[in-house]
Amino acid sequence: MGExxxxxxxxxxxxxxxxxxxxxxxGLYTRFADLELVGEQVTLGRLLLAAPALVxxxxxxxxxxxxxxxxxxxxxxxxxxxxxxxxxxxxxxxxAVWFADWFGVDRIREVFIQVSTxxxxxxxxxxxxxxxxxxxxxxxxxxxxxxxxxxxxxxxxRRPATVGLVAVFSLxxxxxxxxxxxxxxxxxxxxxxxxxxxxxxxxGAAIVFAVAAAASVLWSRAHEPRERIRKxxxxxxxxxxxxxxxxxxxxxxxxxxxxxxxxEVLGQVMIYVLLGIGLNIVVGYAGLLDLGYVAFFAxxxxxxxxxxxxxxxxxxxxxxxxxxxxxxxxxxxWIVALLAAxxxxxxxxxxxxxxxxxxxxxxxxxxxxxxxxxxxxxxQPLVGGPQGMRGVSKAEIFGLNPQxxxxxxxxxxxxxxxxxxxxxxxxxxxxxxRAWTAMREDEQVADxxxxxxxxxxxxxxxxxxxIGSLGGALFAVSLGSLTPTSFEVLVxxxxxxxxxxxxxGSLPGVVVGAMVLIGLPGLLREFEEYRLLIYGGALxxxxxxxxxxxxxxxxxxxxxxxxxxxxxxxxxxxxxxxEAVVGVVPGAGLGGDREDLE
Amino acid sequence: MATTTDERxxxxxxxxxxxxxxxxxxxxxxxxxxxxxxxxxxxxTLTLPADKAYGANAWKNFIVLGFAQGAIYAxxxxxxxxxxxxxRMINFAHGEVFMMGAFAAFFFADAYEASGFLDRQPxxxxxxxxxxxxxxxxxxxxxxxxxxxRPLRNAPRLVPLITAIGASLFLANxxxxxxxxxxxxxxxxxxxxxxxxIFGLTLDRVQVLVLVTxxxxxxxxxxxxxxxxTGKAMRAVAADNxxxxxxxxxxxxxxxxxxxxxxxxxxxxxxxxALTFESVNYFMGFRPGIAAFTAAVLGGIGSIYGAALGGVMxxxxxxxxxxxxxxxxxxxxxFQLKDAFTFLVLVLVLIFRPGGLLGSGDAEKV
Numbered sequence: 001m002g003e004x005x006x007x008x009x010x011x012x013x014x015x016x017x018x019x020x021x022x023x024x025x026x027g028l029y030t031r032f033a034d035l036e037l038v039g040e041q042v043t044l045g046r047l048l049l050a051a052p053a054l055v056x057x058x059x060x061x062x063x064x065x066x067x068x069x070x071x072x073x074x075x076x077x078x079x080x081x082x083x084x085x086x087x088x089x090x091x092x093x094x095x096a097v098w099f100a101d102w103f104g105v106d107r108i109r110e111v112f113i114q115v116s117t118x119x120x121x122x123x124x125x126x127x128x129x130x131x132x133x134x135x136x137x138x139x140x141x142x143x144x145x146x147x148x149x150x151x152x153x154x155x156x157x158r159r160p161a162t163v164g165l166v167a168v169f170s171l172x173x174x175x176x177x178x179x180x181x182x183x184x185x186x187x188x189x190x191x192x193x194x195x196x197x198x199x200x201x202x203x204g205a206a207i208v209f210a211v212a213a214a215a216s217v218l219w220s221r222a223h224e225p226r227e228r229i230r231k232x233x234x235x236x237x238x239x240x241x242x243x244x245x246x247x248x249x250x251x252x253x254x255x256x257x258x259x260x261x262x263x264e265v266l267g268q269v270m271i272y273v274l275l276g277i278g279l280n281i282v283v284g285y286a287g288l289l290d291l292g293y294v295a296f297f298a299x300x301x302x303x304x305x306x307x308x309x310x311x312x313x314x315x316x317x318x319x320x321x322x323x324x325x326x327x328x329x330x331x332x333x334w335i336v337a338l339l340a341a342x343x344x345x346x347x348x349x350x351x352x353x354x355x356x357x358x359x360x361x362x363x364x365x366x367x368x369x370x371x372x373x374x375x376x377x378x379x380q381p382l383v384g385g386p387q388g389m390r391g392v393s394k395a396e397i398f399g400l401n402p403q404x405x406x407x408x409x410x411x412x413x414x415x416x417x418x419x420x421x422x423x424x425x426x427x428x429x430x431x432x433x434r435a436w437t438a439m440r441e442d443e444q445v446a447d448x449x450x451x452x453x454x455x456x457x458x459x460x461x462x463x464x465x466x467i468g469s470l471g472g473a474l475f476a477v478s479l480g481s482l483t484p485t486s487f488e489v490l491v492x493x494x495x496x497x498x499x500x501x502x503x504x505g506s507l508p509g510v511v512v513g514a515m516v517l518i519g520l521p522g523l524l525r526e527f528e529e530y531r532l533l534i535y536g537g538a539l540x541x542x543x544x545x546x547x548x549x550x551x552x553x554x555x556x557x558x559x560x561x562x563x564x565x566x567x568x569x570x571x572x573x574x575x576x577x578x579e580a581v582v583g584v585v586p587g588a589g590l591g592g593d594r595e596d597l598e
Numbered sequence: 599m600a601t602t603t604d605e606r607x608x609x610x611x612x613x614x615x616x617x618x619x620x621x622x623x624x625x626x627x628x629x630x631x632x633x634x635x636x637x638x639x640x641x642x643t644l645t646l647p648a649d650k651a652y653g654a655n656a657w658k659n660f661i662v663l664g665f666a667q668g669a670i671y672a673x674x675x676x677x678x679x680x681x682x683x684x685x686r687m688i689n690f691a692h693g694e695v696f697m698m699g700a701f702a703a704f705f706f707a708d709a710y711e712a713s714g715f716l717d718r719q720p721x722x723x724x725x726x727x728x729x730x731x732x733x734x735x736x737x738x739x740x741x742x743x744x745x746x747x748r749p750l751r752n753a754p755r756l757v758p759l760i761t762a763i764g765a766s767l768f769l770a771n772x773x774x775x776x777x778x779x780x781x782x783x784x785x786x787x788x789x790x791x792x793x794x795x796i797f798g799l800t801l802d803r804v805q806v807l808v809l810v811t812x813x814x815x816x817x818x819x820x821x822x823x824x825x826x827x828t829g830k831a832m833r834a835v836a837a838d839n840x841x842x843x844x845x846x847x848x849x850x851x852x853x854x855x856x857x858x859x860x861x862x863x864x865x866x867x868x869x870x871x872a873l874t875f876e877s878v879n880y881f882m883g884f885r886p887g888i889a890a891f892t893a894a895v896l897g898g899i900g901s902i903y904g905a906a907l908g909g910v911m912x913x914x915x916x917x918x919x920x921x922x923x924x925x926x927x928x929x930x931x932x933f934q935l936k937d938a939f940t941f942l943v944l945v946l947v948l949i950f951r952p953g954g955l956l957g958s959g960d961a962e963k964v
Contacts, residue, residue, distance in 0.1 A: 026775030111705050113778045289756050291763070349624070350949050357688045357759045361891065362948050365941035368888070372938040377930040489884075493763060500760055533771035539764025543757050544749050 008060055009081060013088020016056030016140075020093040023048055024123070026533065027114035031526055033122045036199035037172035044173075045122060049136070050143030053089040057082035057147025073152045082148020083141050090140030094133040101129040159220065160213035167212035172200045176523050177262055184257045251414060255407040264406040265522035267478055270413035271471050272518045275491070276498040276510035277420045278467030283496070284505035284553070285428060286460035287440030289360040291492050292367025295347065296465045298374060298487035299340055300472020302383050305482055307332035308393030312384040313481075318391070322381045329393040333473050337466040344465025348458045367492055375484035390481035403480050413474050420467045421507055427463065428505075436460060468495075490532070494518075497535045500542055503549025512551055625950065632946070635923070642926025652921060658799075660917045666805040666874065668913020669812035673867035674890030675897070675905040676819065677739075677860030683836040683900040684856050687755075690762035691742055693887020694769035695861050697880065699735035699868035701777055703727040704784055704878045711785035720787035724807075724869070732865030738769070739861030740854055748850075766883075773880040781879040784872040808870045815866050816906055819859070823902065828855055836900070885937060889916070892944040898954025907955060915943060 023029055033045035061078050063070040073081065100108055101120055108115045124132020150162060171178060175198050179189040192204035200208065219226070233239040255263040275297060282290045309326035311318035327335070351362050377385050394403040402409035427433050435456045438446035447453050476482055498517050502509025517535060521527040527534070542549060643651070652660075674696055681689045706727055710716040716723045746765045750758045790803045823829035834842040835852045843849045871886065872878050889912060897908025919939045924932035947954065 022772075026772055028775075112776050114775065283756075287756070289759065350628075350945070354948060354952065357755065358895075358948055358952065360756075360759055361688065361895075362945050364888070365892075365944045369938045369941045369945075372935060372941075376934040376938075378924075378932075378935065380930075493767060496760070496763070530771070530775070532767055533775060536764045536766070536768030536771060540746050540761050540768060543753075543761040543764065544746065547753065547757055 009084050010088055012056040012060035013053075013085045014092055015059075016052040016085065016089035017092035017096065019052035019055065020049070020089065020140075021096050023052070024119060025112045025114055026530075028530065029122055030114060030116070030119050031529065033118075035524075035526055036197035037175075038168065038200045038205040039194070039202045040197055042172075042199075046139065047169075049123070050139050050146070052093075053086040053140040053143035054147040054150075056089055057085040057144040058151050060085050061148050061151040075149075075152050075154070078148040078152025079145055080148075082144040082146070082151075084144070085147070086141035086144020087137065089144065090137030093140065094130075094136050097123050097133060097136065098129055156217075156220075160216040163216035164209040164213035168200065168205050168208050171208055172205070173520070173524070175199050177258060180259055180262065181257045184259070248418075252411070255410045260406045262523065263410050265519055267406055267409045267413055268522055269514050269519045270410065270417050271474050271478070272495065272498055272514040273417050273511055274413070274420055274471035274474065275468055275495040276502070276514055277417070277424050277507065278464045278471065279495045280499050280505065280507070280510050281424060281427070281436075281467065282460050282464035283499055285433060285436040285440070286457065287436075288457065288460060289357070290363045290461075290464065291360045291489075291496070292347070292363035292365070292370070293464075293468055293495050294487055294489060294491040295367045295370040296340055296343065296468030297472040297475065297491055297495075298370055299343055299465075300336055300469030301476040301482055301487070302374065302389070302472075303336045303339060303469070304329070304332055304473040304476040305389045305392045306383070307335060310389045310391045310393075310476075310482075312380070312389055313387035314380070314384075315387075321383070321389070329473075329477065330397065332393070333470065336469050336473050340469030341462040341466040343469075344461035344463070345458050347465070348461030352454055352457055364489065364492070368489060371484065371487050371489065374487060384482070386484060388481060388483035392476045392480050392482070394477070394480070402477055409474075409478055412477070416470050416474060420470065423463075424467070425507060428507075432456065432459065494535060497539055501538055501550060503552040505553035506549060506551050509549050509551040509553070513549075516550075629950070639923035639926040643922050644926075646926070652925075656921075657918075660921055661914065662799075662801060662805055664914035664917035665910060666802075666808045666913070667917060668893070668910035669808055670867050670871050670874070670909075671886065671890045671893045671912055672906045672909025673812055673815060673863045673870070674886060675894040675909050676816075676863050676902065678891050678894040679897075679899055679902065679905045680832075680856050680860050682894070684832065684839070684853060685747075685751075685758075687747070687758050688762065688891065689742075689747075689857075689860070690759065690887075691746075691765040691769055692739075692860065692864060693883030693885075693890070694766050694773075695735050695739045695742065695883075696864040696868050696871070696887065697773060697878075697883030698738045698769065699731035699861075699865035700784075700872045700878045700882060701773060701880075702734035703731040703865075703869045703872060704782060706730050707785045707872075708782075716785055717788045720789040723787065724873075727869050728811075728866060730865075731868045732862045735865035735868060736858045736861035739857040739864070742769075743854060743857040748853075766887075770880055770883060777880065779880060781877050784876050784878055786873055786876055790873065804873050808874060811866060811870060815863060816902075819863065820902065822859075828852070832856060888944075889937075889940050892940050892947075895944060895954055896947050898956035901954070901956050904954055904956040911955075912940065912943065915939060 028048055029045050031045075032048060033043060035044040036042070037044055037047065061073055061081055063072040065071075097120065100115060105115055105117055105120060120129065123136060125135045126132070127135065150158060153161070171192075175193060179193045182189040182192070192200065192207070194201035194204075233243070255266065258266070275293065278296065279290065279293050282288050282293075306321055306324045307327050308329050309324065310321075312321050325332075347363070347366055351359055354362055373379050374383055375386055379385050380387075383389065392403075394401060396402075397412075400408040400411060402412040428436075435446070435451045438449065438451050439453050439456055443453055475486070479486075494517065498513040499510060500513075501517060502511070502513030517538070521531040521534075674692065677692045677695070678689060681687065681692070707716060707723075710723045710726075742765055746761050747758055750761060786804065790807060792803060793800050794803050794806055795801075796806070823832060831842070831847045831852050832855065834845065834847055835849055839849055842852075867886075871882075890909065893908035893912040894905050895908070896912055897904025897906070916936050916939055920929075920932035920936055924935060929935070
């Protein structure tokens with residue numbers, strides 16, 4: 001333990017305990033106490049109980065950089081440090097629980113509504129205080145050991161173990177989908193998922209772990225053939241095409257495998273994929289942070305409704321809107337996209353000169369103006385005001401009925417998404433895409449090099465707006481009716497979270513981001529309450545820990561890496577005196593001063 | 599030869615188009631349109647038949663309400679302005695710092711109301727509420743800086759902003775998880791119900807309290823920044839953090855102090871806001887936060903007096919604007935559009951005078 005100071009262990013442990021208290025107060029433990037993941041014993045709640053110690057131990061065993069070299073702990077000291085951190089976390093958290101029990105649960109409940117006897121029972125495994133607290137400490141120590149192990153075990157052991165655990169966890173979390181898929185494929189799922197709990201059975205979990213770990217070992221061993229495959233794929237466009245065809249085929253049979261309930265969730269995911277693709281053009285490619293993206297979403301939805309003959313809801317019945325048409329959806333949607341591109345120009349034009357955070361706030365303001373006005377009585381004759389509209393086109397085509405059938409809706413959405421992906425991909429690799437990159441990196445240099453920043457900014461707003469409005473059009477079709485509560489600032493922030501989580505500028509990232517942020521809460525209803533909390537936490541965590549996102553755009557991540565290298569170089573030159581100067585130097589690079597120097 | 603002439607001609611034609619100051623033309627047209635709308639609307643409102651028009655009393659109420667509202671905005675705006683002045687970053691989560699303070703005060707107010715302490719000792723209890731809210735908001739602001747913003751000091755500019763948005767969402771939903779999602783009634787001491795007549799003006803007692811407290815807080819802040827060593831250090835860091843750090847100023851500590859002061863002021867604003875509207879909920883930080891940010895920008899972000907001026911102006915605009923301008927056009931329930939007014943003002947200020955009223959008017963800084 002000597003290599004990691006006692007103070008650091010104490011600090012990390014207390015930090016973990018604070019995290020556990022937070023999770024308890026915010027209600028995550030009680031909410032997930034009964035979500036069984038593996039067998040009857042491993043519930044998500046209990047996993048979360050061990051998580052703070054795990055994270056704390058993982059953080060405290062971080063390799064230290066001193067004199068430009070990384071010092072990694074060995075396995076034994078790593079485990080010891082992990083266990084010690086777990087003990088600190090467990091004891092501190094137990095003390096908090098004991099205090100709560102002594103002080104009176106009902107009195108605390110007047111402020112923190114989640115504190116109840118149910119919570120205390122869960123935390124102490126129904127054994128009561130103080131006997132049950134031992135269980136709490138044991139669980140924390142286990143978490144700490146896993147955290148220490150995950151950091152310090154030799155890579156040959158650590159990687160397969162991590163892959164195996166992640167596979168088990170993912171399959172357990174997807175317990176509402178995978179069994180249905182297996183049954184649709186004609187495979188009995190009872191050996192894998194226990195019918196009694198809904199989660200994985202111990203046997204199934206062991207198999208999954210073994211298979212995933214073995215696959216991971218094989219993957220690392222087969223380094224050379226893997227490289228060869230990668231090269232051939234990179235050099236042969238046919239192989240890339242083949243991969244795309246396979247992906248497409250999987251995407252198109254998905255709703256048949258999953259049934260209509262999950263297809264509905266997939267449809268929602270697709271809408272946010274569209275929003276993400278559009279916003280990605282504005283934020284990811286062109287570097288213009290648009291917080292009013294909901295404006296395009298609302299515009300697309302309402303214009304689609306108006307153009308396809310929807311009615312206004314009023315207290316006296318349905319009324320025709322002042323402006324409206326009765327077009328086929330497949331005609332209307334192109335008009336909507338064109339108009340939205342026009343709106344993008346309109347919004348973009350006045351804010352051309354603004355940069356960075358000011359642009360973000362102005363677009364936030366414009367988005368809010370749109371949602372305040374659509375919800376006001378003033379807009380009643382035009383878009384229905386607070387009561388909204390109904391009777392949006394059912395968008396029937398080729399015998400498909402997207403509005404009433406979630407599977408059919410998925411196909412419609414998939415078509416739109418593929419179109420948007422294609423456009424976005426072609427744009428990003430074209431001259432326009434390079435102009436956007438140049439502009440994002442340094443507007444003035446780009447301007448000096450002959451990139452017309454005005455033109456390309458407007459183009460980004462127009463393209464982003466058009467694609468976002470398609471998302472709105474789909475949304476209108478999927479519900480058949482519209483109310484202004486669906487068009488609040490949260491849509492903008494959710495879309496931003498999708499783009500940021502996946503990785504700014506990365507198209508696969510958008511798809512994955514939407515699946516994680518929209519799909520998971522849609523599938524696990526237990527998460528619904530905590531959706532926004534998780535979005536917020538994810539935005540902060542991604543920006544602090546992994547700013548390039550889950551699936552980074554190659555070029556973008558290279559840029560971020562370079563910056564990191566520069567920072568490292570700075571750290572290394574100072575490494576000797578680093579501890580001494582650290583209090584003063586960070587001020588040297590305060591955000592934004594680079595721009596002020598321009 | 600012919601082609602060169604053609605080219606030169608085309609170049610000349612393009613030159614004429616490009617030399618026209620399009621931006622200026624658009625801005626002038628836009629400002630004429632907006633002015634016409636405002637003037638016509640105001641004229642129509644003021645010439646409405648007596649049975650439809652607002653009486654003198656109503657206008658007076660709007661103005662007082664605008665001042666009180668604006669004073670609260672000004673206090674929150676100071677938090678944005680101080681942080682922006684030093685870090686060049688919009689602390690989007692400042693509205694949630696304010697909300698947390700309001701919740702902390704609520705639990706004390708609730709307990710005091712139940713025990714009757716609130717009515718027996720209004721001065722002491724309001725003092726305690728202020729203290730509790732200030733400490734809570736300060737703690738949240740400092741934690742926010744430490745956990746979410748400090749690791750990102752050297753990051754590209756958008757990164758801390760996205761983090762701040764995430765922090766805002768996270769804090770609001772933390773409050774929802776901790777305290778529940780329902781709106782709670784905030785108790786007001788009996789001594790503050792009703793009105794006082796000062797200089798022939800009949801004012802709500804709460805509004806008097808708001809105005810007095812805000813003025814005291816502003817003066818205290820002004821003195822702090824102007825007279826104390828820490829205040830001097832803050833100004834030095836705002837002017838040039840690099841030089842300041844070379845002069846032996848601990849920049850980190852100054853930044854933490856700035857966040858702490860912003861939090862303290864937000865705590866004061868939270869109690870005043872809760873007393874005015876007599877309720878608290880977990881999403882109460884968003885709209886006032888944006889409004890306060892608008893106020894800061896309106897006055898000139900980075901300037902303390904600008905925040906005060908911007909706050910009061912925005913408060914007046916919000917309370918007078920819809921009534922004065924929209925009523926004339928026969929817009930039903932004009933106050934639903936109050937927030938649209940806020941944002942419109944924000945957008946217009948940034949387009950026409952990005953430096954704000956007291957700022958330099960320099961667009962490049964933005």
